Amino acid sequence: MMGPSFAAAGCGPIGWFIGLLLVGFLIYLLLKNKKGPDQPNRSDSSEAMEQLKMRLAKGEIGVEEYQKMKETLLK
Template identity: 35%
Template sequence: MGMGYGGHMMYGGWFMWIIIIAIIVLVIYLLARQRRPDLSEKASPETAMDILKKRFARGEIAKEEFDNMKKNLE
């Protein structure tokens, strides 16, 4: 008989290790997910007006062209 457990404690020990490892994996997963940027909150794609404003700011188009294009977009 040995220690008096009859060999049945061995299975309980393995079960506890499985639970502990599962908890560790879950914690690592949650930490990794928290550090990763949220993909559902992506910046919206640039609108035509945004592109127009950037082109004007860079000096690619004159004020008159900007105003004319802005009227067309509105």
């Protein structure tokens, strides 16, 4: 039965409030760390740009190819 001892065990209004806070915090963490397909990882993008610049500087690719690859990375 759910008498006074049930509420005293932490399932009263304070227990429900703490539980809701924990669930809300977990949802916040999940949504914060979720990356959609339209949100590229910025560190990967900047690393790729640096590699592209290095390839141009070493003469591995030409200016036209550099421009095409740069446009692709910035999309």
